[in-house]
Amino acid sequence: MSDFFRVGDKLLNRVKLDRIVDRIFQLRVSGLSQQEVAQRVGCDRSFVSRLESLAEVRKGGSLAVIGFPLANTQALLELCQELGVEYTLLMNDVERWEMIESHDGKSLLNWLMQLMLEMSEYDHVIMIGSDMRIRLAEAILGDKVLGVLLGASPIEGDCYLSPQQLRKLIISVKGE
Numbered sequence: 001m002s003d004f005f006r007v008g009d010k011l012l013n014r015v016k017l018d019r020i021v022d023r024i025f026q027l028r029v030s031g032l033s034q035q036e037v038a039q040r041v042g043c044d045r046s047f048v049s050r051l052e053s054l055a056e057v058r059k060g061g062s063l064a065v066i067g068f069p070l071a072n073t074q075a076l077l078e079l080c081q082e083l084g085v086e087y088t089l090l091m092n093d094v095e096r097w098e099m100i101e102s103h104d105g106k107s108l109l110n111w112l113m114q115l116m117l118e119m120s121e122y123d124h125v126i127m128i129g130s131d132m133r134i135r136l137a138e139a140i141l142g143d144k145v146l147g148v149l150l151g152a153s154p155i156e157g158d159c160y161l162s163p164q165q166l167r168k169l170i171i172s173v174k175g176e
Helices: 014-029 034-041 045-055 073-082 093-101 105-120 131-144 163-174
Strands: 004-007 010-013 063-067 087-090 124-130 145-151
Touching: 010 014, 014 034, 014 045, 034 045, 063 073, 063 105, 063 163, 073 087, 073 163, 087 105, 105 131, 124 131, 124 163, 131 145, 145 163
Parallel strands: 063 087, 063 124, 124 145
Antiparallel strands: 004 010
């Protein structure tokens, strides 16, 4: 998407909007009230409230974690088991390609469709991967997807994900 776009007679700047939204959340995280933040950035308090509602992740419920290509799958699998994640599918780059090459086109598509059907039954799905994989999961599964970006697509080779980062996210989602 371009940094500038037109809506009716207005020329809008996407980068400016992103900066303002980031600033709103930074101020809220620092402890300011919605009213104080609204005054600082020049908007209504209700706008700050609505932004928070749009970005809110509901705590609790069932959780699935999917991710590839990861360098430290074993440590992340053990962490998911420790924290009671109901479904985990983590692969390194070699495992991912072996899985793909073990299927013909039809069976691979069926496997992916079955996976998406299973994921739709979970309250939250943490998708660890490239920007394209995360966007695809969001398009199919909607707001239940929480993306952890490893990099821009295509990712070649394995990426390390901090177990502490994943631990914090899982605990936040589970509400524990």
